[in-house]
Amino acid sequence: MARMTMIEAIRDAMDVMMARDEKVVVFGEDVGYFGGVFRCTAGLQQKYGKTRCFDTPINESGIVGTAIGMATYGLRPCVEIQFADYMYPAYDQIVSEAARLRYRSNGEFTCPLVIRMPTGGGIFGGQTHSQSPEALFTHVAGLKTVVPSNPYDAKGLLIAAIEDPDPVIFLEPKRLYNGPFDGHHDRPVTPWSKHELADVPSGHFVLPLGKASIVRAGSAVTVLTYGTMVYVAQAAAAETGIDAEIIDLRTLIPLDLDTIAASVRKTGRCVVVHEATLTSGFGAELATLVQETCFFHLEAPITRVTGWDTPYPHAQEWDYFPGPARVGRALVETVEA
Amino acid sequence: MSEPKPLSLHVPEPAVRPGGSPDFSNVKIPRAGAVPRPDVDVDPEAIRELAFSIIRVLNRNGEAVGPWAGLLSDEELIEGMRHMMTLRTFDARMLIAQRQGKTSFYMQHLGEEAISCAFRKALAPGDMNFPTYRQAGLLIAGGYSMVDMMCQVYSNSRDPVKGRQLPVMYSSKEHGFFTISGNLATQFVQAVGWAMASAICNDTKIAAAWIGDGSTAESDFHAALVFASTYKAPVVLNIVNNQWAISTFQGIARGGSGTFAARGLGFGIPSLRVDGNDYLAVHAVAKWAIERARRNLGPTLIEYVTYRAGAHSTSDDPSAYRPKTESDAWPLGDPIIRLKNHLTVKGVWSEERHKQAEAEILDTVITAQKEAESYGTLHAGGKPSARDMFEGVYAEMPPHLRRQRQQAGV
Ligand SMILES: Cc1ncc(C[n+]2csc(CCOP(=O)(O)OP(=O)(O)O)c2C)c(N)n1
Numbered sequence: 001m002a003r004m005t006m007i008e009a010i011r012d013a014m015d016v017m018m019a020r021d022e023k024v025v026v027f028g029e030d031v032g033y034f035g036g037v038f039r040c041t042a043g044l045q046q047k048y049g050k051t052r053c054f055d056t057p058i059n060e061s062g063i064v065g066t067a068i069g070m071a072t073y074g075l076r077p078c079v080e081i082q083f084a085d086y087m088y089p090a091y092d093q094i095v096s097e098a099a100r101l102r103y104r105s106n107g108e109f110t111c112p113l114v115i116r117m118p119t120g121g122g123i124f125g126g127q128t129h130s131q132s133p134e135a136l137f138t139h140v141a142g143l144k145t146v147v148p149s150n151p152y153d154a155k156g157l158l159i160a161a162i163e164d165p166d167p168v169i170f171l172e173p174k175r176l177y178n179g180p181f182d183g184h185h186d187r188p189v190t191p192w193s194k195h196e197l198a199d200v201p202s203g204h205f206v207l208p209l210g211k212a213s214i215v216r217a218g219s220a221v222t223v224l225t226y227g228t229m230v231y232v233a234q235a236a237a238a239e240t241g242i243d244a245e246i247i248d249l250r251t252l253i254p255l256d257l258d259t260i261a262a263s264v265r266k267t268g269r270c271v272v273v274h275e276a277t278l279t280s281g282f283g284a285e286l287a288t289l290v291q292e293t294c295f296f297h298l299e300a301p302i303t304r305v306t307g308w309d310t311p312y313p314h315a316q317e318w319d320y321f322p323g324p325a326r327v328g329r330a331l332v333e334t335v336e337a
Numbered sequence: 338m339s340e341p342k343p344l345s346l347h348v349p350e351p352a353v354r355p356g357g358s359p360d361f362s363n364v365k366i367p368r369a370g371a372v373p374r375p376d377v378d379v380d381p382e383a384i385r386e387l388a389f390s391i392i393r394v395l396n397r398n399g400e401a402v403g404p405w406a407g408l409l410s411d412e413e414l415i416e417g418m419r420h421m422m423t424l425r426t427f428d429a430r431m432l433i434a435q436r437q438g439k440t441s442f443y444m445q446h447l448g449e450e451a452i453s454c455a456f457r458k459a460l461a462p463g464d465m466n467f468p469t470y471r472q473a474g475l476l477i478a479g480g481y482s483m484v485d486m487m488c489q490v491y492s493n494s495r496d497p498v499k500g501r502q503l504p505v506m507y508s509s510k511e512h513g514f515f516t517i518s519g520n521l522a523t524q525f526v527q528a529v530g531w532a533m534a535s536a537i538c539n540d541t542k543i544a545a546a547w548i549g550d551g552s553t554a555e556s557d558f559h560a561a562l563v564f565a566s567t568y569k570a571p572v573v574l575n576i577v578n579n580q581w582a583i584s585t586f587q588g589i590a591r592g593g594s595g596t597f598a599a600r601g602l603g604f605g606i607p608s609l610r611v612d613g614n615d616y617l618a619v620h621a622v623a624k625w626a627i628e629r630a631r632r633n634l635g636p637t638l639i640e641y642v643t644y645r646a647g648a649h650s651t652s653d654d655p656s657a658y659r660p661k662t663e664s665d666a667w668p669l670g671d672p673i674i675r676l677k678n679h680l681t682v683k684g685v686w687s688e689e690r691h692k693q694a695e696a697e698i699l700d701t702v703i704t705a706q707k708e709a710e711s712y713g714t715l716h717a718g719g720k721p722s723a724r725d726m727f728e729g730v731y732a733e734m735p736p737h738l739r740r741q742r743q744q745a746g747v
C-alpha cells in the first residue's frame with residue numbers, strides 16, 4: 001500500500017503491467033523521454049526501453065491506427081492522447097476500426113487496446129483543453145468507457161482495462177490528477193496525500209470494469225455521477241444537508257445498472273450530474289435507463305445538471321462548470337418536488 | 338536460404354539530451370547568397386535541390402548578398418526591425434503578466450520573430466493567413482492594435498473574442514488573420530480551401546497556411562498538400578521548423594525525409610528552405626512564393642529553419658528534454674541581432690539608435706498594457722459576461738440554448 005496522486009497511480013498501473021507482460025507497450029505524444037505532459041509515463045522509457053515506451057509523431061490517427069495494428073498482432077498497447085480534445089483525428093480509427101474488428105471478423109481479429117486521455121475542465125484550458133467527450137464513445141458499439149475518480153480506482157481500473165480483451169477508452173479527469181477538486185475553485189484543493197482513497201495497493205490489483213461505487217449512502221435522492229463531479233456532488237450534499245446517495249459510476253460501458261436501480265428504487269428520486277454538455281450526453285442515457293427500470297418508484301422527475309450546450313469557454317469557466325451551487329439547487333428541487 | 342535475422346524497431350533520438358553539449362553539426366548551412374533565385378514560373382522539377390539547401394541573404398559580416406538580396410529599402414528594413422523588437426517586447430511583457438496571474442497561459446516567439454514579421458510585409462490587403470499560435474508577428478507587422486491583442490490575452494471586457502478562447506488565439510478578419518484553432522494542423526488544409534475559393538471566384542487574393550515542424554505529422558498537413566497540388570491552389574504553405582515540438586525533436590516528425598521542405602516534392606510542389614532567422618531571406622522567399630500564387634502558378638511549400646529559443650508555452654520547462662545552452666549554440670543566430678548588424682553595417686542604425694528604439698518600444702508596449710489592463714485581467718476588473726458565453730454558438734440562438742441561458746440566470 002502506498003499513498004499516491006492519481007498521476008502516480010496511473011503510472012504505477014502501467015509500470016506493473018509492463019513488468020508483468022512484455023506485450024504491454026506505451027506510446028503517444030511526449031510520452032517517451034519526457035514522460036508525458038502530465039507526467040503519467042515518467043520513467044517508463046528509462047525502465048523498459050525505447051521500444052516499450054516511446055514518443056510518437058503528432059498524429060492521433062497514427063497513434064491509434066498503429067496501436068490497433070499492434071493489438072491485432074498480439075501486443076497490448078496502452079496509448080495516450082495528450083488531451084481528449086485532440087482525439088478527433090483518431091475518431092475514425094476508434095469508431096470504424098478498433099470498435100468493430102472483433103465483430104466484423106467474427107473474432108478472428110481482436111483489439112485489446114487502451115486509449116488514455118485527460119478530460120474535463122477547471123484548469124482554464126479553454127475549448128481545446130477542457131472537453132468531456134465520453135458520450136462520443138459510449139454511443140459506439142464495441143467500446144468500453146472508463147472514468148476513474150481517485151487514485152485507488154484509477155490503478156485498479158487501468159489494470160483491468162489493459163487486461164481487457166476489447167478496446168477501452170480510459171478518461172482521466174485532469175482536475176483530479178493532484179487532488180479531489182469539489183468545484184470550489186476559490187479554495188485550495190486538499191492534495192491526495194491527505195485522502196484515504198489515495199492509498200493504493202502495490203503490485204497487481206484489479207477493479208473489475210462495470211462495478212459502480214456508492215461513495216455516500218443516503219435515502220433522500222440518488223445522484224448518478226462520475227469523474228470530477230463525484231466531489232462536486234459530495235460538496236453539494238454536504239452544503240444542502242440533503243441525504244443524497246451518491247453513486248460514482250466508474251465505468252459508463254459496461255454500466256452497473258443493478259446498483260443504480262437498487263438505489264433509485266430506495267430513494268425514489270434521481271439527479272444525474274456530468275460536466276459534459278447536456279444534449280445527447282451520457283446523462284440522457286442514464287435518465288432513460290432509470291425511467292425504464294424504476295418508473296413506478298419515482299416520486300419526482302429525473303433532473304440533469306451538466307455543462308451548458310456551448311463550447312467550453314475560457315474566461316467564463318466557472319459560469320460554465322456545473323459547480324456545487326447548481327448541483328445543490330437540483331438536489332433541493334428534486335427532494336422538494 | 339539463411340534464417341532471417343530478428344527485426345528491431347527504430348526509434349529516433351536527438352543528437353544530445355540534457356547534460357550533454359549542444360551539437361548542431363548535422364545542420365548543414367550554406368554560405369549566404371549561394372542559393373540561386375529561379376524565375377517564379379520555373380518547372381518545380383528543376384529546383385528540387387532548393388528543398389535541401391537553405392536560402393540565406395545576410396552573411397556573417399552583416400552584409401546582404403546574393404540573388405535574393407536587394408528587395409527592401411532601408412526604411413522598410415528599419416520598420417521590420419521595429420516590428421521584431423515590438424513582438425519580442427510584447428512577449429516579454431505578457432510572459433510577466435502571466436507569471437503575475439493576470440492570465441492563464443502564454444506562448445512566445447523568442448528567436449522566431451523574423452518569420453511572421455517579414456512574411457506579413459510580402460502580403461497584399463485581402464490575403465488571408467491561417468496561422469498557428471506562434472505567428473503574432475503577422476498582426477504586429479500588419480498594424481493590428483496591441484491593446485486588442487492584450488485584451489484577448491487577458492480575456493477582459495474588451496476581448497474581441499469575448500473570453501471564449503485561450504490566450505494568444507487571436508482572430509482578425511480585417512487584418513488577414515484567421516481565428517486560431519488550438520487543434521494542430523486543422524487550418525493548414527482550410528487555407529488551401531480558402532485559396533481554392535479565391536480561384537473559383539476569379540479573385541486575386543491568396544492564402545497563407547502555417548504549421549510547426551511537429552504538426553506536419555498530422556494527416557491534415559498531407560491532405561493540404563494533395564489538394565493544393567491537385568488544384569494548383571493559390572496558397573503559400575509555410576512550415577516553421579523551430580527544431581522542437583513540445584519535448585520531441587524534429588526527427589520524430591520528419592522521419593526519414595531529408596527535410597520538411599522535401600515533403601512537397603512528391604506532390605510536385607516547388608519547395609524551398611530558408612534561413613528563418615534572416616529577415617531579408619524570409620521576406621524574399623515569401624515574396625517569391627506569394628507572386629507565384631498571385632500569378633496562378635500554384636502553391637509553394639516553404640520551410641523556415643529556425644530555433645524555438647524559449648519554452649513551448651508557459652506550461653513547459655525545456656530543461657527537462659534539451660540542453661539548457663542549446664539555444665546559444667544555434668548556428669543561425671538571433672534574427673534581431675542579425676538585422677541590427679546589417680543595418681549598422683549599412684550605416685543606418687547604431688547601438689545608440691537601437692537602445693533608443695528599445696526604450697521607445699517598451700514605452701509603447703507598456704502604454705498599451707496599461708490601457709488593456711484598465712479593461713480588466715483574467716481574474717480582476719472587467720470581464721466578458723456569462724451571457725456572452727451563450728452567444729455566438731449559432732447565428733440565431735435555438736430554443737434549447739435560450740432555456741439554458743435562462744436557467745443560468747444571465
Ligand atoms: C491535434 C492536436 N494534438 C496535440 C496537441 C498538443 N500540442 C500543442 S502544441 C504541440 C506541439 C507542436 O509543435 P510544432 O508543430 O513544432 O509547433 P511549435 O510549438 O514548435 O511552434 C502539441 C503536441 C494539439 N494542440 N492538437
Ligand SMILES: [Mg+2]
Pocket residue numbers: 549550551577578579580581582645
Ligand atoms: Mg516546432
